[in-house]
Amino acid sequence: MKVKDILSAKGPEVITIGAEKTVYDAINTLAKHRIGALIVLNSDGKIVGIVSERDILIENQKRYGSTAKVKDIMTKDVIIGDPDDDLDYVEHVMTENRIRHLPIIGNKRLVGIISIGDVINAQLNGVRVEIKYFQDYIGSKY
DSSP states (O other): OBHHHHHHHHOSOOOEEETTSBHHHHHHHHHHHTOSEEEEEOTTSOEEEEEEHHHIIIIIHHHOOTTOBHHHHSBSSOOOBOTTOBHHHHHHHHHHTTOSEEEEEETTEEEEEEEHHHHHHHHHHHHHHHHHHHHHHHTTOO
């Protein structure tokens, strides 16, 4: 299974925020869409970072007040995936780098975002199908 399989089921919508927006704006956007991370774009629409609820909670409490900018707390070295990446590879990358959200870039543009939960659910569904197939085979349904 590949990343593009998750994106085709999940859809291509990605919630983004500008780097100059306030952390308060980011909190409101995360809450409104019930998501855990926002891709941060510059004025040209290019990815310049990713900001998660964890970034906000930890960094904002440590260093900034309520007027902090997203650019002050976002992760700047964004790890990205490709729609053709295998899920085993993506799971490894996410686990090794301790990230829960992975922006997906195809044809040099943002085409989606997947979470570690998306990856695990897709893998579990694949295993369930295999188990059902083997149960039917062993039970002589074929």
